[in-house]
Amino acid sequence: xxxxxxxxELYRLNREALDAHSAAPLNALRPAAFEALxxxxxxxxxxxxxxxxxxxDMFAADYGVNINRVNIxxxxxxxxxxxxxxxxxxxxxxxxxxxxxxxxxxxxxxQGVTFKSLRQAAVDNPELVSAHYGSLAPLxxxxxxxxxLLAQDGVFIHVERGVKLDRPLQLVNIFSAPTSLLxxxxxxxxxxxxxxxxxxxxxxxxxxxxxYLASEVVEVSxxxxxxxxxxxxxxxxxxxxxxxxxxxxxxAGSRLSAGSITLTCxxxxxxxxxxxxxxxxxxxxxxxxxxxxxxxxxxxxVLRHLAPRCHSNQLFKYVLDGEATGAFGGxxxxxxxxxxxxxxxxxxxxxxxxSARMHTKPQLEIYNDDVKCSHGATTGxxxxxxxxxxxxxxxxxxEARNMLMQAFMADVIDNVGMESLRDRLRHLVEKRFNxxxxxxxxxxxxxxxxxxx
Amino acid sequence: MNDILLEVKNLHxxxxxxxxxxxxxxxxxxxxxxxxxxxxxxxxxTLSEVLAGNPAFTVTEGSVDFHGKQLLELSPEDRSHEGLFxxxxxxxxxxxxSMVNFMRAAINAKxxxxxxxxxxxxxxxxxxxxxxAIVELDNKLASRSVNEGFSGGEKKRNEIFQMAVLEPVLxxxxxxxxxxxxxxxxxxxxxxxxxxxxxxxxxxxxxYQRLLDYIRPDFVHVLYKGRIVRTGGPELALELEERGYxxxxxxxxxQ
Numbered sequence: 001x002x003x004x005x006x007x008x009e010l011y012r013l014n015r016e017a018l019d020a021h022s023a024a025p026l027n028a029l030r031p032a033a034f035e036a037l038x039x040x041x042x043x044x045x046x047x048x049x050x051x052x053x054x055x056x057d058m059f060a061a062d063y064g065v066n067i068n069r070v071n072i073x074x075x076x077x078x079x080x081x082x083x084x085x086x087x088x089x090x091x092x093x094x095x096x097x098x099x100x101x102x103x104x105x106x107x108x109x110x111q112g113v114t115f116k117s118l119r120q121a122a123v124d125n126p127e128l129v130s131a132h133y134g135s136l137a138p139l140x141x142x143x144x145x146x147x148x149l150l151a152q153d154g155v156f157i158h159v160e161r162g163v164k165l166d167r168p169l170q171l172v173n174i175f176s177a178p179t180s181l182l183x184x185x186x187x188x189x190x191x192x193x194x195x196x197x198x199x200x201x202x203x204x205x206x207x208x209x210x211x212y213l214a215s216e217v218v219e220v221s222x223x224x225x226x227x228x229x230x231x232x233x234x235x236x237x238x239x240x241x242x243x244x245x246x247x248x249x250x251x252a253g254s255r256l257s258a259g260s261i262t263l264t265c266x267x268x269x270x271x272x273x274x275x276x277x278x279x280x281x282x283x284x285x286x287x288x289x290x291x292x293x294x295x296x297x298x299x300x301x302v303l304r305h306l307a308p309r310c311h312s313n314q315l316f317k318y319v320l321d322g323e324a325t326g327a328f329g330g331x332x333x334x335x336x337x338x339x340x341x342x343x344x345x346x347x348x349x350x351x352x353x354x355s356a357r358m359h360t361k362p363q364l365e366i367y368n369d370d371v372k373c374s375h376g377a378t379t380g381x382x383x384x385x386x387x388x389x390x391x392x393x394x395x396x397x398x399e400a401r402n403m404l405m406q407a408f409m410a411d412v413i414d415n416v417g418m419e420s421l422r423d424r425l426r427h428l429v430e431k432r433f434n435x436x437x438x439x440x441x442x443x444x445x446x447x448x449x450x451x452x453x
Numbered sequence: 454m455n456d457i458l459l460e461v462k463n464l465h466x467x468x469x470x471x472x473x474x475x476x477x478x479x480x481x482x483x484x485x486x487x488x489x490x491x492x493x494x495x496x497x498x499t500l501s502e503v504l505a506g507n508p509a510f511t512v513t514e515g516s517v518d519f520h521g522k523q524l525l526e527l528s529p530e531d532r533s534h535e536g537l538f539x540x541x542x543x544x545x546x547x548x549x550x551s552m553v554n555f556m557r558a559a560i561n562a563k564x565x566x567x568x569x570x571x572x573x574x575x576x577x578x579x580x581x582x583x584x585x586a587i588v589e590l591d592n593k594l595a596s597r598s599v600n601e602g603f604s605g606g607e608k609k610r611n612e613i614f615q616m617a618v619l620e621p622v623l624x625x626x627x628x629x630x631x632x633x634x635x636x637x638x639x640x641x642x643x644x645x646x647x648x649x650x651x652x653x654x655x656x657x658x659x660x661y662q663r664l665l666d667y668i669r670p671d672f673v674h675v676l677y678k679g680r681i682v683r684t685g686g687p688e689l690a691l692e693l694e695e696r697g698y699x700x701x702x703x704x705x706x707x708q
Contacts (some may be wrong), residue, residue, distance in 0.1 A: 384509070389545040392505050393559040393615060394533035394566070401559065407549025407598075 003060040011087040021069045022152035033148035035141040052327035052359045053298040063182035065111040084310030089170035097183040112160035121156035136219040136247035147217045154186035159195035168198035180211035193223035199230045205237040215246040222254035229257035229417040238266045245271040252278025257417035262289040267296040274303045286415040287316035291324035298327035305338040314345040317412045320356035331363040345375040402433040464515035466503045475679035484651045489658045491676035492516035492698040497658045501627045505539040532669040534566040538621035540612040542628040547599040555599045584617040588644040606637035613644040625656045642667030662694035
């Protein structure tokens with residue numbers, strides 16, 4: 001059976017409850033989303049752009065949806081393991097799909113910055129939310145339509161014109177529920193002209209024995225000369241499925257540095273759809289996947305150069321061990337109007353076992369003569385000569401392998417825009433390869449402090 | 454016998470099904486310097502790689518006794534911990550692994566093998582400083598990735614630096630002179646001589662006699678077609694320098 005129909009049925013039976021526990025700007029798009037889903041299906045493995053990932057299968061399990069907003073008590077403090085030491089952040093927590101405002105957050109936010117529940121923002125400022133909600137993510141994409149159909153809450157971030165945040169915003173997504181759960185999350189990030197912000201998002205799963213599915217749609221709108229660092233770290237569980245779609249619109253002179261770090265996952269698909277609308281827009285994408293066991297991670301980038309003199313640079317690296325599978329799809333489109341485009345894309349992958357598999361599909365479509373573009377993809381194994389060299393110096397094979405795998409990720413970490421995060425990432429990656437658990441563990445102290453106050 | 458450091462008996466090895474070593478016999482005692490010479494393709498580098506444990510080579514016959522241990526049964530890392538060191542003809546560049554992390558991992562792995570505590574940061578830095586001086590290795594190289602962007606001379610000096618740190622009982626120097634100018638050669642050879650004691654031994658693998666002007670061998674062996682076909686004193690190297698290898702090839706091929 002088509003996995004979509006169970007959700008359509010759910011919607012038909014719970015229309016009122018969905019609306020009642022959400023807000024008007026979100027409810028307004030539901031009928032259109034429902035219509036858009038008539039007669040379509042979610043992408044299957046083998047569809048173009050989905051060569052190795054079935055979104056159908058991701059949504060197929062019998063997940064519950066917390067339509068009536070039952071408050072699921074999550075031991076929030078226990079899950080707060082992802083704070084980055086030496087990085088003082090303005091912290092918000094999303095448990096499943098509900099934003100939990102920490103008491104002091106509002107007081108600590110600088111003038112001109114909103115960081116709150118999307119539902120609350122839609123009540124407080126419906127015009128602003130309506131103007132941006134659904135403006136970038138198209139309902140013609142069935143997964144976006146499904147998210148729009150079911151989303152009741154999420155996060156709203158707004159930075160007023162010219163406001164430059166000096167402290168990073170941090171969003172911790174925690175999965176916690178007694179039964180298997182689908183959380184349809186919606187995130188809106190709006191930086192007005194000249195605004196700048198840093199955002200760090202961490203995904204955690206509290207219970208490793210329950211199945212979770214995150215359906216996430218993020219819409220990011222960057223005004224003229226706005227600047228955003230947006231880094232995402234996933235440390236979930238083998239039973240967690242993540243389907244994330246990021247839509248970004250960049251105006252002239254804006255800058256985006258986005259990092260996507262998959263340290264532990266079950267099955268993950270991250271879509272990046274980035275439109276460079278204005279001249280001199282700059283976009284850097286850095287992706288890292290470390291997968292082992294039977295984990296699956298698929299990153300898919302569609303980057304459109306729609307204006308002249310824009311610059312984009314993508315670097316995605318995977319280390320796959322065990323039976324892990326990875327996929328990367330990267331399409332750069334340079335339209336006829338986008339003269340003097342600089343666009344680069346690199347995908348490098350390391351297979352650390354004989355049964356790990358990687359599928360990569362770099363694409364470059366250029367409808368313009370005056371451009372500098374390149375793309376390259378390689379998939380290989382650890383350098384046997386380097387490994388032998390290290391072993392002759394007495395370094396045990398397992399340690400030598402870990403050192404080489406860490407070294408492989410060094411340039412992706414160097415690409416990450418937030419300096420204090422880079423140090424933390426080096427540590428996390430080292431721990432991940434050493435098999436000492438991917439959870440941030442020892443850094444819990446500083447964020448626990450935030451909660452207990 | 455107690456005073457034998459390395460005893461290679463009838464060693465055969467192949468790579469990708471092709472036999473390269475066809476019965477090597479070699480005995481090395483503490484305090485000795487052995488030179489292994491021979492024309493290109495005779496198996497000199499294969500011998501050093503096999504002794505160090507390169508998994509690309511398969512030993513098909515023979516045995517190697519290393520101060521009482523069966524060398525061929527040890528992993529490359531344990532051969533190192535037991536005191537074997539190979540200076541590579543082409544030291545490998547390892548982008549992303551810093552010299553400092555590389556050396557710390559090497560030292561602490563050996564200390565762990567010997568049931569010793571890891572070195573403290575201060576002790577480690579002091580040791581690095583001392584050993585660097587032996588081969589006049591620039592401090593700047595310490596912050597770089599292993600061998601990455603090093604000049605030919607720097608790479609070879611880096612090998613001898615690592616040898617100084619690890620204090621092996623048997624060092625195999627594979628074509629250490631290749632790619633060195635005369636000043637670098639003097640520094641590298643000087644380093645090797647400084648590290649020489651009555652208790653350790655060195656095997657120098659070289660195509661030319663030049664290096665042997667600086668590192669004086671006690672024995673010179675000629676390797677040809679996977680066997681040691683002639684053994685002599687230092688005078689053999691001089692004879693080879695003068696006459697080349699053709700006369701030996703002819704003698705062996707005639708047999």
